[in-house]
């Protein structure tokens with residue numbers, strides 16, 4: 001029997017230990033800042049990746065204080081949102097939904113209408129659609145550019161050499177309906193801490209470059225169950241953790 005409560009404590013302990021080991025002064029939070037109050041320095045958000053797990057698992061994590069949840073598949077996420085309607089609140093104590101899987105343009109409308117964050121923007125046209133479809137009464141949709149840092153053709157994300165131009169173009173869409181918050185990547189699994197750090201570094205370097213160029217980015221989304229220490233060492237502000245919180249995934253990711 002998996003204890004989601006115990007696992008959450010253990011993951012926070014790992015993040016804390018990594019912060020200590022790599023000299024980061026971090027305040028670990030369970031939901032990501034909304035654009036109205038851009039992320040204070042030193043904040044490190046734990047995003048609980050609930051893909052393939054039940055609404056009840058999300059409910060247990062929420063009861064343990066977790067607020068930010070990541071989903072890969074739009075239909076699956078919408079079904080969970082409907083089941084969890086009773087914990088949706090606008091005061092920050094409800095569930096904050098992050099899309100971390102690839103998004104086809106023809107599925108953008110329900111995402112614009114229901115999610116708080118999209119980590120997987122890989123083309124300008126998608127950001128434009130999300131901006132046009134974000135309901136005016138909602139706060140801006142938070143966006144990250146997904147970057148294909150490994151360079152493999154099979155991987156999603158904007159190519160590294162196009163990502164800076166894309167980030168500037170998305171930032172230029174303004175702050176009313178969407179707001180560019182940062183960058184995200186999913187590097188290849190690697191066996192050692194040194195190799196994992198090397199794989200996270202290009203994203204961190206691009207993030208620093210874009211900030212130096214004047215983009216107000218506060219989010220660097222990288223690190224999962226097996227490499228979160230390496231991501232913390234390289235400056236992640238959001239780590240996306242699934243299995244270490246919810247246990248082994250039995251059903252395939254759609």
Ligand SMILES: *Cc1c(COP(=O)(O)O)cnc(C)c1O
Pocket residue numbers: 049051072100101186223224225226240241242243244
């Ligand atoms: C599944 C997934 C995660 C979490 O992976 P775990 O190994 O379960 O921690 C993080 N990010 C993305 C984009 C994912 O698809």
